[in-house]
Amino acid sequence: AQSVTQLGSHVSVSEGALVLLRCNYSSSVPPYLFWYVQYPNQGLQLLLKYTSAATLVKGINGFEAEFKKSETSFHLTKPSAHMSDAAEYFCAVSDHSSGNTGKLIFGQGTTLQVKP
């Protein structure tokens, strides 16, 4: 079975500081991994994805994540936080063991607060 654990339900950073959101996964097959962002009262927007290509993945809005198989991690980073980055962030793994890419398994989420 696949699972995702996000370490830290709340992260607070100052504007301009490094953002680091942690995600560890468990998977019996090579995983597809994702980071999504959710703003209040909205759906999910894909930030970036890892699908077994380059281990360092660049996404939208200056975010990137590195797939580390030895650590079973897929942490999300951004060099300099903006006020507009304040949102809920979800790490997810895709259950594609049956050949399709439908089912996403999400972590509990991390709320990012950005202080002026």
Place this chain on the structure above:
Amino acid sequence: DAGVTQSPTHLIKTRGQQVTLRCSPKSGHDTVSWYQQALGQGPQFIFQYYEEEERQRGNFPDRFSGHQFPNYSSELNVNALLLGDSALYLCASSLERGGAYTEAFFGQGTRLTVV
């Protein structure tokens, strides 16, 4: 491109009632998945529809059922509503490509409150 659209955006129901939520997938997409997101939690997979059939199902009771129409739109039905069914229900659409990765696009969700 309208993206994934869900209706209604909000609704309030009474315990024991039945509810139907609707989803229109992104243009060109043929697969629809439904998720339940309780307050403060990550989304939980309910089921996925492809070619008008339920292809995968998460750990949800039979009170949760769905349907996909020939135009790929989908409905989620919940019977005998419980207070615990209060949540944001998200629809995601994607294109089936024989196991190759395709991005899932999410709608804005339907906020269901059961009182």
